Every structure is written in structure tokens, then in C-alpha cells.
Amino acid sequence: MSTAATVGDLVSQPYKYGFVTDIQTEKIAKGLSEDVVRLISAKKEEPSFLLDFRLKAYQQWLKMEEPDWAALGHPKIDYQEIIYYAAPKQKDKKASLDEVDPKLLETFEKLGIPLSEQKRLSNVAVDAVFDSVSIATTYKEKLAEHGVIFCSISEAVKEHAVLVERYLGTVVPTSDNYFAALNSAVFSDGSFVFIPKGVECPMELSTYFRINSADTGQFERTLIVAEEGASVSYLEGCTAPMFDTNQLHAAVVELVTLDDASIKYSTVQNWYAGDENGVGGIYNFVTKRGQCRGARSKISWTQVETGSAITWKYPSCVLQGADSVGEFYSVALTNHRQQADTGTKMIHLGPRTRSTIVSKGISAGHSSNSYRGLVQMGTKAIGAKNYSQCDSMLIGDRAAANTYPYIRSQQPDASVEHEASTCRISADQLFYLQSRGIGFEEAVSMMVSGFCRDVFNQLPMEFAAEADKLLALKLEGSVG
Amino acid sequence: MIRSDAPVLLEINDLCARVEDQPILKGVNLTIRSGEIHAVMGRNGSGKSTLSKVLAGHPAYTVTAGSVLYRGENLLELAPEQRARTGLFLGFQYPVEIAGVNNLEFLRVATNARRTEQGLDELDTFAFEDLVRERLGVVQMDPAFLERGLNEGFSGGEKKRNEILQMALLEPLVAILDETDSGLDIDALRIVAGGVNQLAGPDNATLLVTHYQRLLDLITPDYVHVMAAGRILRTGGKDLALELERDGYDWVDQELARLGAEPAEVG
Numbered sequence: 001m002s003t004a005a006t007v008g009d010l011v012s013q014p015y016k017y018g019f020v021t022d023i024q025t026e027k028i029a030k031g032l033s034e035d036v037v038r039l040i041s042a043k044k045e046e047p048s049f050l051l052d053f054r055l056k057a058y059q060q061w062l063k064m065e066e067p068d069w070a071a072l073g074h075p076k077i078d079y080q081e082i083i084y085y086a087a088p089k090q091k092d093k094k095a096s097l098d099e100v101d102p103k104l105l106e107t108f109e110k111l112g113i114p115l116s117e118q119k120r121l122s123n124v125a126v127d128a129v130f131d132s133v134s135i136a137t138t139y140k141e142k143l144a145e146h147g148v149i150f151c152s153i154s155e156a157v158k159e160h161a162v163l164v165e166r167y168l169g170t171v172v173p174t175s176d177n178y179f180a181a182l183n184s185a186v187f188s189d190g191s192f193v194f195i196p197k198g199v200e201c202p203m204e205l206s207t208y209f210r211i212n213s214a215d216t217g218q219f220e221r222t223l224i225v226a227e228e229g230a231s232v233s234y235l236e237g238c239t240a241p242m243f244d245t246n247q248l249h250a251a252v253v254e255l256v257t258l259d260d261a262s263i264k265y266s267t268v269q270n271w272y273a274g275d276e277n278g279v280g281g282i283y284n285f286v287t288k289r290g291q292c293r294g295a296r297s298k299i300s301w302t303q304v305e306t307g308s309a310i311t312w313k314y315p316s317c318v319l320q321g322a323d324s325v326g327e328f329y330s331v332a333l334t335n336h337r338q339q340a341d342t343g344t345k346m347i348h349l350g351p352r353t354r355s356t357i358v359s360k361g362i363s364a365g366h367s368s369n370s371y372r373g374l375v376q377m378g379t380k381a382i383g384a385k386n387y388s389q390c391d392s393m394l395i396g397d398r399a400a401a402n403t404y405p406y407i408r409s410q411q412p413d414a415s416v417e418h419e420a421s422t423c424r425i426s427a428d429q430l431f432y433l434q435s436r437g438i439g440f441e442e443a444v445s446m447m448v449s450g451f452c453r454d455v456f457n458q459l460p461m462e463f464a465a466e467a468d469k470l471l472a473l474k475l476e477g478s479v480g
Numbered sequence: 481m482i483r484s485d486a487p488v489l490l491e492i493n494d495l496c497a498r499v500e501d502q503p504i505l506k507g508v509n510l511t512i513r514s515g516e517i518h519a520v521m522g523r524n525g526s527g528k529s530t531l532s533k534v535l536a537g538h539p540a541y542t543v544t545a546g547s548v549l550y551r552g553e554n555l556l557e558l559a560p561e562q563r564a565r566t567g568l569f570l571g572f573q574y575p576v577e578i579a580g581v582n583n584l585e586f587l588r589v590a591t592n593a594r595r596t597e598q599g600l601d602e603l604d605t606f607a608f609e610d611l612v613r614e615r616l617g618v619v620q621m622d623p624a625f626l627e628r629g630l631n632e633g634f635s636g637g638e639k640k641r642n643e644i645l646q647m648a649l650l651e652p653l654v655a656i657l658d659e660t661d662s663g664l665d666i667d668a669l670r671i672v673a674g675g676v677n678q679l680a681g682p683d684n685a686t687l688l689v690t691h692y693q694r695l696l697d698l699i700t701p702d703y704v705h706v707m708a709a710g711r712i713l714r715t716g717g718k719d720l721a722l723e724l725e726r727d728g729y730d731w732v733d734q735e736l737a738r739l740g741a742e743p744a745e746v747g
Contacts, residue, residue: 423579426576427539427540428576429576429578431536431538431560432572432575432576433578433586434537434559434560434561434564435536435537435560435561435563435564435570436561436564436586436590436593436646436650437564437565437593437597437650438561438586438589438590438593439559439561440559440561442589446581446586447578447580450578450579450580450581450629451579453580
């Protein structure tokens with residue numbers, strides 16, 4: 001019947017970012033050893049403090065065990081089968097974009113991220129990272145006029161070594177966890193943002209991560225510092241080609257806010273998720289943490305997680321400064337055989353600190369979607385407050401949703417509030433909307449965006465509509 | 481209002497349908513002309529609810545034989561949303577709740593889908609609010625319901641009023657009302673029936689699917705059909721409904737036995 005045909009058409013829509021760019025790549029041999037760590041550092045011509053940082057992390061990693069407490073299942077990762085450094089072959093650092101390999105520019109254009117002068121997104125500065133290196137950063141000069149530094153972390157290590165040395169690893173120490181230690185030893189590229197005292201960043205900043213090589217891991221490292229009274233809104237996006245093997249992505253993101261500063265960090269994660277039978281896809285093991293060091297400072301995480309075969313990710317806030325504010329708004333969508341174990345940690349240390357958690361999990365197909373969150377009230381967190389809301393939406397009857405809230409309070413004068421709910425999209429609901437003239441796709445999209453509205457409202461305007469469409473696309477064929 | 485020269489809106493010929501492996505409709509014949517009000521009555525399991533769902537295109541039902549012409553075209557080829565846009569309306573027996581989808585926004589999207597099909601301009605939020613406030617009067621509904629989630633936490637009566645409000649906005653050519661009277665108290669029934677009467681006109685048709693006479697006390701049908709075992713067993717005027725009310729459905733079993741048919745089990 002016609003309905004079935006519509007559903008069929010929608011199911012067959014491929015992951016549209018699954019192409020591979022045919023470009024010569026410089027890769028090092030597979031496997032991880034102290035020599036590999038030294039080699040990466042040498043290739044990047046790094047100062048000695050960074051080599052020491054990497055080596056220390058590597059030694060710690062060797063003594064650690066891969067964590068197994070998450071509600072995830074996957075074959076054991078062989079860390080000796082991964083390539084830890086891959087870069088498209090091109091002349092050293094480009095003086096201007098005109099010298100960048102046109103194939104790379106074309107790749108990013110295809111992904112909807114035009115980098116060339118004429119086509120740039122207005123009012124969004126972009127750092128484009130391809131495999132292990134940053135290809136280009138737009139609007140650097142314009143940002144520099146305001147004292148804002150926005151460049152790849154590799155460049156920052158050379159040009160702004162003092163700042164990097166002061167902040168790197170201070171929020172997520174090298175020994176924080178297994179994947180953070182691995183990242184600290186072998187991280188390749190990522191973004192560095194520094195907003196000086198009193199400056200409100202004049203444009204949105206954005207980094208776009210692209211994995212291209214099949215057997216390469218991506219280990220990005222991002223560091224954002226907002227000094228007293230400074231503010232910035234930052235967005236990251238990511239895609240990868242379709243391979244039938246799994247690739248490892250283990251990133252570390254550190255945010256620091258001083259007095260009265262604020263950072264808004266948004267993610268639209270669309271790594272390749274594997275096919276409907278769970279073959280291929282990215283293993284996404286990410287450590288993201290922000291530290292509100294200063295009084296009245298604020299860190300806000302917004303994430304829309306739609307990709308990856310496995311997502312292990314808990315963007316967190318350490319609320320150290322008095323009256324500081326942490327926020328976590330999340331939409332995590334899993335379909336087919338995807339597995340996500342994601343949530344946040346709100347660590348209240350300072351007095352009157354406040355945090356809000358809004359998590360929306362959508363599970364379809366045979367997928368499993370877990371929210372795992374910790375709210376901790378320290379002994380000095382007098383008058384601190386947390387509000388958490390965790391909602392799950394199930395599509396079909398083979399998907400799973402779990403909620404694991406952990407609450408620890410050492411401060412009687414702190415309040416923690418937790419609400420949770422579960423609902424299901426049914427074929428009858430879809431038929432109801434269709435029988436009112438609303439097409440299948442729009443009907444799914446209406447229901448999902450209704451469910452996610454509280455989170456989408458937090459995204460920068462340009463991306464809210466995109467996120468809406470992305471979810472609808474991901475869900476095609478999962479209902480009815 | 482019967483005029484034998486009025487255009488035929490819906491023509492159902494020997495319609496057979498099943499859900500999973502269970503045949504339910506076993507040769508339904510029914511012709512509906514514009515300006516007419518039809519009532520389909522029958523016991524639980526007679527197939528009358530299935531008939532309305534099949535006409536609206538519910539994906540759980542498969543048509544195995546027969547045809548349905550809607551304004552002379554093959555209705556069964558159209559997706560459910562396309563049936564709705566061209567003016568076929570199903571008022572649900574149990575309207576579902578859809579949390580998070582704003583009722584007003586839903587009504588606007590649905591109305592605009594219908595208007596676009598009719599070649600009319602889409603209504604913006606302001607123009608639509610004027611229209612919806614006017615149509616609320618048809619079912620005497622509190623405007624506060626517009627701001628709620630679609631049917632979310634509505635009582636049975638409020639849901640049915642919301643159905644008739646949708647009908648008032650979509651201005652269908654053929655309105656199929658599936659057990660619209662079920663779960664309504666007498667006041668709500670009067671309001672809903674009043675709404676249906678207001679909307680029925682010479683250019684559209686109404687098909688009431690009902691169990692009880694009480695709805696037909698308020699909406700006078702031109703034809704009454706009795707369904708049993710997946711087909712229409714008898715057709716008459718409004719007096720047939722009164723006869724059923726008085727004598728019950730026992731004669732149906734004798735009739736079926738005479739025809740050698742088995743009663744359908746699901747409806």
C-alpha cells in the first residue's frame with residue numbers, strides 16, 4: 001500500500017556523509033608504544049612540556065583498565081590495530097586558503113561547511129579538522145582584532161604555549177580515566193579558544209571534525225578558556241565515512257570559566273552509526289568537562305547525539321566558584337543497533353551553585369539508550385540547587401531505555417530534584433496525524449521535536465532547525 | 481437530504497479486508513451521495529469500525545478485494561494523508577494523546593495541508609487563530625484547550641469535541657464518525673451532535689458508525705445500514721434504527737445462518 005511504499009523509500013535513505021575523500025594521506029604504522037607517542041610529538045614539533053605531558057599520560061594509561069561499568073557491549077578494542085596519526089599530504093602550513101588542496105575544500109563544502117572566503121557562513125568562524133590535523137580556520141584575523149584566539153590546538157601549542165601549558169590537563173587530568181589518558185598521550189588536533197577578560201566573542205565559533213581514513217583513530221583535544229567577564233558560544237559538528245570496521249574516537253574537551261565568564265558549548269554529533277545490523281560505526285568515548293572556577297560564572301552544555309555505534313559521554317560541570325551555574329541539555333537518539341550511555345556530572349563545590357539537567361533520550365529499532373548522571377553536593381555547597389529532568393521516548397517495541405541517576409549530598413542545606421518519564425511513539429499516533437493530512441515524515445518530526453523542544457531551544461538558532469531535520473532523517477523507517 | 485441526482489462521493493464495491501490473517505470485511509457495498517447522512521449500525525465485531533479505518537487508510541488493514549471510488553477516483557491508492565487533504569475525514573472512536581505536540585499548532589498544520597490541496601493560501605498564525613476561535617463555537621470548546629498538548633489529559637468528552645473541531649476546520653467532503661457517541665454524557669452528546677448537524681450540508685456527506693440509537697435521536701440519518709459478519713445485511717430508512725432499538729440484533733443471527741455465513745470475530 002502507499003503508506004508502506006513511503007516508509008520503504010525513507011528507510012533506504014543512506015547516511016549522506018558516508019563518502020570517502022580520495023586523497024593521499026601520510027600515516028604512521030599501526031600500534032601504540034612510547035616511540036609512537038614521541039613520533040607524534042616530533043611530527044607536530046612540540047615543546048618539551050607537551051612531550052612530557054604525553055609520556056606521563058602514556059605511562060598512566062598502561063596501568064589502567066578499560067572501564068566496563070557502562071551499559072554497553074562491544075568486542076574488545078585492540079589498541080595495537082589502530083593508526084594514531086594520519087594527515088592529508090600537503091605542504092606545511094598554508095599561508096592562505098587558496099593553497100589548501102581543493103579536494104579538502106570540496107569535502108567540507110559537501111558536508112555543508114564552506115571554508116572559502118566567498119561562501120563562508122556569516123558570523124560563524126570555523127576550524128575544520130580532517131583526520132589528525134586542522135585544515136583551516138576562518139575569520140581568525142577578525143577575531144584577533146577583539147583579542148580572541150581561535151586556532152587549532154597544534155598551532156596554539158606553538159604560538160600560545162604559555163596559555164596552553166597553564167590550562168591543559170587542569171580540568172581533565174591525564175589520569176582521569178582510561179580514554180582521557182589515551183587521548184592525553186596521542187591527541188592529534190582539535191581547537192583552542194581563548195577569550196580575554198571582558199570580551200564577548202563577536203561571532204559563533206565552530207569546529208567541524210571529519211574522520212576520513214578507515215583504520216585511524218581520532219583523538220581530538222579541545223581547550224576553551226574564558227577569562228573574567230568573557231563569554232563565547234561554541235559549536236562542534238562531526239561526521240565520518242561508512243566503513244564496515246569500527247573506528248575509535250576518544251576526545252577530551254576542557255572548559256574553564258573565571259569570574260562572571262560564560263561558555264556555551266553545543267555539539268551536533270553525527271558520526272557514522274553503523275548499518276542496520278550494527279556493522280561498522282564509530283566508538284565514541286569522550287571526556288568533556290568544564291570548570292566554573294570563578295564566582296558567578298556559567299558553563300552550559302547542549303548536545304544532540306545522533307551518530308556513533310557506541311556513545312560513552314558525560315559532559316560535566318565542576319561548580320567551584322560561588323553562585324556559579326552549570327547546565328546540561330541533551331538529546332540522544334539511537335536507532336538500529338546503536339548503544340548510548342550518556343549523561344552528565346554536576347559537582348557542586350561552591351555555595352549557592354545551581355545546576356539544571358534536561359535529558360531527552362529517544363530509542364528506536366534494537367537500540368539501547370541510557371542516561372547516567374551524577375549530582376554531587378559538597379560540604380561547602382550551602383544553598384546549592386539542582387533540578388534534573390530525564391525523559392525517554394521509545395519507538396517500536398524492541399528498543400531499550402534506562403535511567404541511572406546518582407545523587408550524593410554532603411550538605412543538608414542543598415536541594416536536589418529529579419523527575420523522569422517514559423513515553424512511546426505508536427503507529428496509532430502516526431496514523432492519527434496522517435489522517436489529518438500530515439505526511440509521515442512531518443508527523444514523526446512533529447512528535448520528536450515536540451519531545452525535544454526544551455533542548456532545541458538551547459541551540460544556537462542556525463543549528464536548531466538543522467538538528468530538527470537531522471533527527472527526522474535518522475528516524476526514517478523506524479516507525480510504522 | 482436525499483437527491484437521486486446528487487453526485488456520488490463515495491462508492492464502495494464488494495470491499496474485503498483483513499487484519500493480519502483475519503478476514504474482517506467480506507464484501508461491503510455502499511454508495512454515498514453528497515447531501516446524505518448514513519448510519520452504519522451493528523454489534524461489536526460486525527466490522528463497522530474496520531470499515532471506517534480501511535476508508536481512512538489505517539496501515540494495519542489490508543484490502544484483499546473490491547474497490548472504493550472517492551469522487552470517481554481510486555481511494556485505495558492514496559496515502560492516508562492524501563485522503564485527508566482531499567476531504568475525507570475520520571473522527572476517531574479513541575483519539576490518541578500526543579504529548580508535546582501543541583494542539584493549536586497541530587490544528588494549523590492540518591488545516592493548511594487541506595487548504596494547500598484546495599488551492600487556497602496557507603493561514604499564518606494570526607489568521608488561523610481568528611478562524612479557530614470562530615470554529616470553537618461549533619463545539620462550545622474552551623480556548624484553553626488550544627494551548628495544551630494534542631488531546632493530552634483531555635477527558636473523553638473533550639477529545640470528541642476536539643475531533644469535531646478538527647472536522648469544522650477541515651471542512652471535509654466525507655466525514656466518517658466512528659462511535660463518536662461512545663463515552664459521552666448526555667450534554668456532551670448534544671453538543672457534539674449539534675456540531676455535526678451544523679457542518680452537514682448539501683455538498684458533503686456524513687457516515688455515522690454507531691452502536692446505539694441515542695445519537696440518531698439527535699442526528700437524523702437518511703439511510704441506516706446494519707452490518708454483520710463483515711457485510712451490510714440490511715439497509716433502510718431511519719425507522720430501521722428504531723426497529724433495532726426495539727427488537728435487538730437477534731434476527732441478525734437467523735439471517736446469517738440462512739446465508740450460511742460465519743460471524744466475524746473482530747471489528
